[in-house]
Amino acid sequence: MPQQTAALEIRALTKRFGDKLAVDAIDLTVPPGSFFGLVGQNGAGKTTTLSMAVGLLRPDSGTARIFGEDVWSAPARAKALVGVLPDGLAMPERLTGREVLTYLGLLRGLPKHVVAERAAELLAVLELDGADKTLVIEYSTGMRKKIGLATALLHAPRLLVLDEPFEAVDPVSAATIKTILRGFVAGGGSVVLSSHVMALVEQLCDHVAVVDSGAVVAAGPLDEVRGTRSLEDAFVGLVGGERTEIKELSWLSR
Numbered sequence: 001m002p003q004q005t006a007a008l009e010i011r012a013l014t015k016r017f018g019d020k021l022a023v024d025a026i027d028l029t030v031p032p033g034s035f036f037g038l039v040g041q042n043g044a045g046k047t048t049t050l051s052m053a054v055g056l057l058r059p060d061s062g063t064a065r066i067f068g069e070d071v072w073s074a075p076a077r078a079k080a081l082v083g084v085l086p087d088g089l090a091m092p093e094r095l096t097g098r099e100v101l102t103y104l105g106l107l108r109g110l111p112k113h114v115v116a117e118r119a120a121e122l123l124a125v126l127e128l129d130g131a132d133k134t135l136v137i138e139y140s141t142g143m144r145k146k147i148g149l150a151t152a153l154l155h156a157p158r159l160l161v162l163d164e165p166f167e168a169v170d171p172v173s174a175a176t177i178k179t180i181l182r183g184f185v186a187g188g189g190s191v192v193l194s195s196h197v198m199a200l201v202e203q204l205c206d207h208v209a210v211v212d213s214g215a216v217v218a219a220g221p222l223d224e225v226r227g228t229r230s231l232e233d234a235f236v237g238l239v240g241g242e243r244t245e246i247k248e249l250s251w252l253s254r
């Protein structure tokens, strides 16, 4: 059977901030149609990797391809294929959610009626339509995540790259987002998300990569990476185990 083009292929991506090697020649292959979880401790390099992979942060070296299109040498073709929810998404703050979607949809070159229909549907599904008169500057953190996800979905991309999509999102909205993402994958889409919540990654993802100190320490189908353990136990084992040197905070005891 011929090999299918990877949804996302990262080769030797490297980023240094001053003396800090944030991402160290990372390699990652996201198979088409997969639901891929990227996990790692705080500061492991997940956001830096994903930002370089989608063209938001220029790498020092290495390549990223989205369905074969090089993100840095063919950015327009690559970016047409991907929807991105970045960490700390900057939004036009003085617009309502609907206005943001309309603005970004038209910038993407979608016909006006298509933008209007999709914006209405996304706002309804994500329960943001009640906030039709609310400016983004007045949104809660969770509402910002949801409008960010709506902007990522608007142009019907083939790949979604989502940095911590469930952070600060209430359980009802999280359930809605899970349903949307599962439907997206069932319909042939591919998803890469980063998360610290192992249970969520186990629930949603079929592939996982564990990042530690800017490098991948394990990657592949979820069942191969976790083996017979829970993902949390596998993760703790992979990234350095329990920290026995930590003394109790004795001054907290009464």
Ligand SMILES: Nc1ncnc2c1ncn2[C@@H]1O[C@H](COP(=O)(O)OP(=O)(O)OP(=O)(O)O)[C@@H](O)[C@H]1O
Residues within 6 Å of the ligand: 017, 020, 021, 022, 040, 041, 042, 043, 044, 045, 046, 047, 048, 049
């Ligand atoms: N703009 C920057 N300038 C300097 N150092 C940075 C910058 N962005 C990230 N770093 C450093 O690079 C390393 C990787 O950071 P990154 O945000 O990619 O980690 P992460 O895995 O996404 O962490 P978290 O789970 O806490 O979001 C960290 O040591 C961080 O301090």
